[in-house]
Amino acid sequence: MSKADLHVHTIMSDGSNTIDELIPMCKARGVDTLAITDHDTIGAFENFKDNYDIKIIKGIEFSTTYKNKSVHILGYFIDDKNKELNNKLTYLRNKRKNRAREIIKKLSAKENITIDYDNIKKDTDDASVGRMHIAREMVKLKYVKNTEEAFAKYIGDDMPCFVKNEKVTIPEAVELIKNTGGISFLAHPGLIKDVDNYNEILDYGLNGIEVFYPKHSNEQRQYFYDLAIERNLLISGGSDFHGVKTKGKNKIASAYLTDKYLEQIINFHKNMTK
Incomplete structure (x- = not known):
């Protein structure tokens, strides 16, 4: 049975592996279709060569807000050369850099935790710096035992060193994805806090829902x-x-799609772009 894992991150956002490193992991778990969906960046495709022996779908995961809640929107079949998309992502990337620096300042001032931004930038290729990169550096420097502790004590939502991040709205994310010829999905809806009516989110024109998710x-x-x-x-x-x-x-393939659902997605996209 074929497997499609349509939600995987690389080192270009808050993952720890390159595409090249992901391929053998996917093959070992029986995955023959992979979607790269980094947070607010398509940097993984900058020098992309489609010569892998598994199918790669170019994607993205937008961090958006809805009634002061964090909502993630997945986009598949992204045109990574689209000018509008790249301009927006450059803007968001710069905002993320500034946010990371503010978090580091707070860690130093409030908790006497010293983090060097240049070390984080080196690990991420400065693509899409996020809190996970800071958390990993805190683990490396032995300020915390693991990244979960970093979030729980210091940099998680409402924690002492939290800094709010600027995000696009759901309609903006859906429109950006659509304008690149892509299709949009509501990511891990079960993780969204205190939602009474998912229909309000879906009414923004999303094409689908991420149903199969490990959590x-x-x-x-x-x-x-x-x-x-x-x-x-x-x-x-x-x-x-x-x-x-x-x-x-x-873990890779801890949730996945079978051929039936993958074919529906591919056929929908083909018909949309005819």
Whole structure:
């Protein structure tokens, strides 16, 4: 049986592996279609050569806000040469850099934790610096035992050194994805806090829902599956893999799509771009 993992991150955002390093991991887990979906960046495709023996779908994961809640939007079949998209991502990348520097300043002033921004930039190729990079540096310098502790004590939402990040809105993300010829999905809806009505989010014109996700319970998976069927939306799934060093359930192919759902996505995209 073929497997498609449509939610994987690389070193260009907060993952710890390159595309080249991901390929053998995918093959070992039976994955023959992979979507690279880095946070607010398409840097992984800058020197991309489509000569792998598994299919690579160019994607992105936008961090957006909805009623002061964090909502992630996945985009597949992204045109990484699109000027509008690249301009927006450059703007967001610069905002992320400034945010990282502000977090580092707070860590120093409030917690006497010294982090060198240049070390983080070196590890990420300065592509899309996020809190996970700072957390990993804190682990490396032995300020915390693991990245979970870094978030729980210092840099997580509402923690002493948290700095709010500027994000696009859901309609902006959907429009940016659409304008590149891509299709949009609501990422891991079960992780969104305190949502009473998912239909309000889906009404922004999303094409599908990420139903199969490692941290979705069986009940959540069934609920989002039924919601997708009810609204005639596409069904996606993936592991949200960030690297072998990241603890938890999000291992490659810990959630995936079978041929049936992948073919529906591919056919929808082909018909859309005819």
